[in-house]
Every structure is written in C-alpha cells, then in structure tokens.
Amino acid sequence: MNLKISNNQITYIRKANLYLISLTLLTFIIGLYFSLLVSPPDYIQGDSMRIMYIHVPSAWLSLFSYTILAASCVAWFVYRNPIFNLIAKSIAPIGAALTLIALVTGSIWGKPTWGVWWVWDARLTSMLILFFLYLAYILLWQSISNQETASKISAALGIIGFINIPIIKFSVDWWNTLHQPASISKLSSPSIDINMLIPLLIMTLGYMLFLITLFLIKLRTEIIDQKILRLSIK
Amino acid sequence: MTKKVKNRLIKILLSLLILIIAVLIITLNLRDNIVYFYSPTELLKMQTNETKIMRVGGLVKKNSINSDGSKKFTFIITDEISEINVVFQGILPNLFAEEKGAVVEGSYVNNSLFRADKVLAKHDENYMPPEVINALKDNGKWQGQ
Numbered sequence: 001m002n003l004k005i006s007n008n009q010i011t012y013i014r015k016a017n018l019y020l021i022s023l024t025l026l027t028f029i030i031g032l033y034f035s036l037l038v039s040p041p042d043y044i045q046g047d048s049m050r051i052m053y054i055h056v057p058s059a060w061l062s063l064f065s066y067t068i069l070a071a072s073c074v075a076w077f078v079y080r081n082p083i084f085n086l087i088a089k090s091i092a093p094i095g096a097a098l099t100l101i102a103l104v105t106g107s108i109w110g111k112p113t114w115g116v117w118w119v120w121d122a123r124l125t126s127m128l129i130l131f132f133l134y135l136a137y138i139l140l141w142q143s144i145s146n147q148e149t150a151s152k153i154s155a156a157l158g159i160i161g162f163i164n165i166p167i168i169k170f171s172v173d174w175w176n177t178l179h180q181p182a183s184i185s186k187l188s189s190p191s192i193d194i195n196m197l198i199p200l201l202i203m204t205l206g207y208m209l210f211l212i213t214l215f216l217i218k219l220r221t222e223i224i225d226q227k228i229l230r231l232s233i234k
Numbered sequence: 235m236t237k238k239v240k241n242r243l244i245k246i247l248l249s250l251l252i253l254i255i256a257v258l259i260i261t262l263n264l265r266d267n268i269v270y271f272y273s274p275t276e277l278l279k280m281q282t283n284e285t286k287i288m289r290v291g292g293l294v295k296k297n298s299i300n301s302d303g304s305k306k307f308t309f310i311i312t313d314e315i316s317e318i319n320v321v322f323q324g325i326l327p328n329l330f331a332e333e334k335g336a337v338v339e340g341s342y343v344n345n346s347l348f349r350a351d352k353v354l355a356k357h358d359e360n361y362m363p364p365e366v367i368n369a370l371k372d373n374g375k376w377q378g379q
Contacts, residue, residue: 040363040364040365042362042364078242114329115354115355116354159246159250163253163254175269176291178356183359191359
C-alpha cells in the first residue's frame, strides 16, 4: 500500500509547528514560574519535591508515547498502511528521551529522599525496561534494511512490549516498592495540594505540546524520506 | 472492513490475549522475587538465617529511635501488627523519622535483633505545603502520620 499524503499536507504540518513551538515555550515559561516560585515547598521534603514537576510529566508521557507506538503497530498489522509505521517510528525516540528524563530526574530525587540513587524495585526496574524497549525498537529499524521485514519485526516488538505499560502503572500497587504509589489517580481526593497540582498540570501540558511539536517535525521528515525512497525505487 | 482486515484483527487480538495471560501467570508466580521488601509480619513467618540478606519495610515506631551518641542507632520497624528491632551503624537518610516509612536491608543477628546494613527512607504519596498540614493538625483532621 502506498502512502497517500500530498505535498500540501506536508506544508500544513510545518506551518502548524511554528504555532506549536511558541505555544510550547509559553507554557513551559508559565509552568516553570509556577513550579519554582509560586508552588509551596512540601511539608516533609521541602524544596527537593519540586523535581516532581519535571519527573512526573515525563514519566506519564513516556507511558503515553509507548501506548501510541503500540497502537500504531497494531494498526499497521491490521491495515498494512505505511503511515502507521511512520507514526511509531516518529514517536519512539521522543518516548525514549522522556523515559531517560524520568529515570535521571527520579534518580536525582531519590538521593535526598530515599538516601540512594537507585534501587531495583519493581517500578524503577520496569521503567528501565521501557527505556530498553524503546532503544530496541529504534535499533531494529536501523539494523534491518528490508522495509517489509523491518516493519514486521519491529511492530511485533512494539506490541509485545506493551505488556510492560500496565506493569509500570500498577507495580506500586501490586508489589511492595520503595517508590510511593500514585498521588493523582484517586480522582475524588488526590493526595496532592491544589497549589502543587496546578503547576504539575501546566508542566504536563507543556510536555504534551513539546511531544506533539517534536512528533510532527519527525513525522514530516519520515514522510518526506519515504517519498524520496519511493521515487528512487521507481 | 474487508475479510482480510477482519482476519488480521482477530489474529492479533488472540495473540494479545495469550500474551496477557502468559505475563499474568509469570508475574503472579514471581511475586516473591519482585517485592522489594517484606512487612515485619511476613518476615517473622519466614525461615531465615544470619547469612540471608533481607529487606523489611514499615513504619518507624514512635519513640523507638535510640542512639548511643555516635553513629549507632536502634529503632523498631512496625506494620502495626508485628515489630522488628533493628540496629544500624551509619548515616541515616534526611527523611528518616519516627512514624514515617522506612526500608532496611540486612540480616538477623539473633532471633530478636535485625542488623541493617542499609537504611532507606520511604516517603508517601502526599504532597502538601507545611501551612496546610499545620492547619489540618490544629483542626484534628490530619489523617496521615
């Protein structure tokens, strides 16, 4: 099946990105202002808890990115439309970067609170596995030159790896972990003060916009790449 | 939906189902290897010896931290059912405090004393500004520790 995306549509993506970049910057400036200056310190952790504002959104969105990746892999298997490959390929490096940010900031946060940089508890280990899954997905695409084979194998990996996502999410409930359970998932009464919830949500919006911006830049490149490849084959 | 697409969809859903069941079986059976620490009650039920390194987690009991003035500390880890006496020599993490969560790693010295080689502070999922906590405590509405 051929890619059915016109050059006009590619230009739209570029134009949308100009707005998205400025919106992302604006949200991050507001979010950081709230996180670093407006938000009160925590009653036990003091100011070290502010790292939550960059740790939690990156962790959330790393799971979100993988969900998109796995969904595109399923869609590719079912519909065999190359656009789903390009979507998964475009989101993989962004997800890997978000996972790395979550791991590094978590480690920096762990030292002052737990007393250690790293422990092999279920939450931390499953997050590390997520990082390796992203890397494996990216590496598979780069190491297999036959497009059809690469699509099949990487899509299979993407789908199988999805099983890790509920494990990460529920690891803190299923097993005893050093990592604390979720603060936000209880909708009725989140265990987080409203003055800390607001900066967290603004930062999450900023990360989301950043993710969409990077994703569209990468997707546009992948589409153009694919078109060049098709032309050179013809 | 063409027949081909439908077939692929069914195949993929079936393989996903098998995958989920397989992982569930594995994780449920590996539970003992995946838990990072045991509660005092669980630990007391287990067969342990001096050489086996274990981790125990729970709350540090109120008024149980004692120090000989140097870096040697004794305290009690409790899960409100069972208690474990712990001795530790070293530097405690900043957030280590009475009535707060902690995880200790070490082994039994004898039946009643656990020697920790490592102490980790476990913090909870509550994030509150200090003023809010004080106000809640004044009202007697504070449910936490």
